[in-house]
Amino acid sequence: MCGIFAYIGQRNCPPLLHDGLKRLEYRGYDSAGIAAMKVKGGEITCIKASGKVSSLDLLQFAQDTYHIGISHTRWATHGAPTQINAHPHLNTDGTIALVHNGIIENYRALKEILLKKGITLKSETDSEVIVHLISEMYKGDIAEAVYAALQDIEGAYGIAVITSHEPDKIVGIRKGSPLIVGIGNGESFLASDAASIIPHTKNVLYLEDGEMVTLRGDEYTVTKKNSGALRKEIVTLTMDASAVEKKGFDYFMQKEIFEQPETIFNTMRGRILHDRATVKLDGLNLSENEMRNVRKICIVACGTSWHAGLVGEYLLENLSGVPVEVDYASEFTHRNLIPEVDTLYLCISQSGETADTLGALREISAKGAAVYGIVNTVGSTIARETKGGIFLHAGPEIGVASTKAFTSQVIALILLSLKFGRLRTISYIEGMRVISALEKIPEQALRILKSAGEVQKIAKTYFTEGNALYLGRAYNYPVALEGALKLKEISYIHAEGYPAAEMKHGPIALIDKKMPVVVIATKSDIYPKVISNIQEVKARSGRVIAIASEGDTELEKYCDAVIHVPETIDCLSPVLNVIPLQLLAYYAAVSRGLDVDQPRNLAKSVTVE
16 A cells, blocks of 8 residues: 556646655655556556655656556555565566555465466565566456456455556556546546545546456446446545645644634534534434434444544443443454444544454444444545445545544534434433534634644643653543544654553553653543642652643642643533644644654555554
8 A cells, every 4th residue: 555546648647647646645655656658559667766756756757758657655564665665566578567555465375376487576565466467367458367366366455557568548446445536538547545636537436346447548447347347426526626735834734733623613514403402414324213222332443533432432321321332443353243233333434444444344234234434535435335424524634643533523423422312311401501512612622723832832842752641531531542642643752641540550650750741631520530640640750731721720730831721511622622632742743853744654544454
């Protein structure tokens, strides 16, 4: 993995491919490459480089015009991030080129077969095996050769292939790794992400698992083995090209943190019913009677989305009385799932392509249970394969470290909890109390962001060492986990999040005068207990940075630094309290001179297990 962009048409494509890769850089990668050829025939020209897309030298394409090409940004899974291991990969005589997202699980066995046939493999990757298998199967039809080669392959893939034998076509096929076809005027595109297509066309179609597309100019044919040609719906993207630009900010992550007043509002916009003190969630495709019959909710997610799910556990149980279980998707798929009657299964994913979450979704579906989703990306695989769900409407999230998606996920879970609660346990007055507080959140988020300069000073002062501890209780325990994750992801400072009361069961041994301890201490029923936890840290010379409610002067007696946030009701506090933690991580990384948008070893959309 990580990014694919391909083109066929009348334009000279190497610059287009290079620009497409630049638009995929946010996904995270360690090497890149381009393969192109003239549509009237000729050999395939291929360039590859370790490092950034900017390292690719397009001078090799300067002497001719190339109308067909494939390109790739790689995030290393098999083999180091070297030029040889970068994609595209070519067969022995250089007549077939391939780019691949995913993992081939049985590549070692296939490699041994190829070696016994005398075929030399140049790279350490699993992907190179595929191009040689296709070459072995090629009998004059590249699509048939791809089909034949994939019969022996186990794993996940999104593949784009060209051959000099048939210089007027690109073949793409997917299984577990997304591919999108863009239909332009006399030209076509194939990509793993709409971000690279949107500057050229908004007309796209999404391939499902097992579907193959053959592109010729603006003509396309979608087939499935043993099913013949398929009719696919062309979807019009609503995304604007400017949505994937920085708009004056230094980093996408910075822009997305500052977009949160707007994205929070967009997630709740049009969904609140004041007259009934509830919300409408039409896309969920659940009737009110079906909601009343739900006896348990199981949330499945990964990373930041899992943290949002933990907040959702508190929300749903406290507001509606429905028992909730939250699972890591990567572990869920290895359990012997026994679907329970009247259980609602809910998958959360920003991209809608997270491989572990998609695997869990399919396992649940295979056992006969219905699955619903909370996703940000319209048209994503999870959005298409769930029975219904809630779209976040947060816009494209480009920064690898998720920010605005988290707050929108929590808002979506608040809406869901309010809906369930009004059908079960919450009075009209309590429902209106939640709605009233909810509608203030966008403006309150804006107020926090206006004090970003103060947070920047704290980050520079306290986050100079290699470790940090984040503490929170109840609704804000998952926020502590998320704050620690953000710091780890982009500043490379080792950080751990804990329930504040658990500190004395081990982590307290780490506290010394160098250790910054971030404590979420906004006003709540357990505020006195959090004060006690802070005093325990100070008694061991720890440096405490507190997130406190506006007007709270008590904490200044015990803490080294205090970041104030507007006061809200307890169940909504995670949305506001996480914003200064995002800023702390961002400014800590910037002060260390790190690439905030492309942290090492991380990919935006994890499409392999």
